[in-house]
Amino acid sequence: MALLLVLLILVLGYRHCTAIPAQKSILKRSSGWESYVLLGNHGLGGLWLGFVTFIVLVPAIYGAMIIFSLVIAIFGIEARPVTALTQFLWYKQIAGIDVWVIAVGIFSILMGPQKIKQDLSKDSNKNWTDELRKQDAISDIVIYASSEVKPVKISLKSRKVYVGLIDREQFERIDSDNIVIIPYLSGHREKDSLKVEFDSNYIDVYQKNKIEHFNTSGEPSNAKLADFRCVIRLNEVESISLFDLQYYQDFRPDE
Template identity: 30%
Template sequence: MWPVFITFVLICGYNYINSDIESKIELQKAQGWNAYFQVALKGGEFLVAGFVVAVFIDILLYSLMYILNIPTYLGAKYTPFTFATYLNELRYATASFFSWIVVVSTVLISIGQASIVKNRTENYQYRIDATRKNAKKDSVNELLLESLEGNLLVMVTLKSRKVYIGMVDAAKFYNFHTHSDAMVSIIPFISGYRDKDSLSFVIENNYAIIYDQKGITLNSEPLSVYQFRHILPIDQIESFSLFDADTYMSFREKQ
């Protein structure tokens, strides 16, 4: 019975988390047992709420029974009502009537709360605000957010010493359905590599020149800059930083 009970709590918790963008992103970040505890905690909240509702219903049943039995307390001759006691003595599949009320109440509360947050999540601005709020809890996502909000480029150095300079793909960053801390999507403007001895940046390709020559923009068709985006695995990134072309050129001139 306990495995079924634990599974039930986890399902209720996951149903809510899967409908709420903030909780969903937090779950994506969780590892190992932390993910189970997060789901179980939310399911436990619904279970407590279901228990409170069940107690309230039980109190109502006993209160109604005692009200209907008031005439017997005053001497009336009829068989007293005992439906509240009878119901609490009922058992189905080894579980009592009260336990089933807890289960039903928990399920209904879980479904109701999940429906509320799902409707709220359908609002695009809410999704953006939730993603921004969550990004501030992670150093990489916080830097990506700073790049987006400040219209700044980022410089990404991979473990292979390959370097990309470009802008963060906002659509991928804000799309919580595909959001993943394991990947970063950028639109490259410049690419190159780190010199194996000095580790200084050596430019190989200037995408910006090609974009300009071919008339490729954010909204151009059939090709736009988004068709050139690079998906970079986080575990292959050596370093991340914001990049300003003017500042970079100033340093180059001093060398």
């Protein structure tokens, strides 16, 4: 029975974590005992909710049985529904498991979706993205830049540098986390001075080919900004920061 109880707790915890975006991200980025602790924490919460529901309903059921006993006594029917309920609920076993334990498990499973619904309605989209931003500094900057539509400068370990808008991001698995950007500029850092040199200006290409909001003439274009998307693995990122061309020029020494 102990093994089944542990499995129930883990299943309840997994169902809850995978339904809440922030918890899903935390779970997929966890490993080893951290995952079990996270699942156990939410699973115990679901089990406790099922137990409370059971405790609340038991007096109501007993009350109904007492009323039923009084009704059948009026008609002279000899029966003891309260005793039968007590024997079944507290002393009966199914497959070696007490009936009341099975009832708590069933209530935990049934109340799980309601708890998930409450948590989702309580935590708005902004709240769970704020929770994701608390995980690490890169997540903070990336989510902020994505929500505010601000350009970022991403420096890679290979000394490659990209400047652009974040199209989307994936922060679920440590080994496959990535950032998808629409590049504006790209270049490299010099080996010795680490000075950034931009050698590709995508903005000029967008304007020349009249792509989407860079189309100043209003003429239709078959190309889309999405066609230029670039996927960057997070484990290749050395640094990331918000980027403003005006401020960037202010930091550059006069040449």
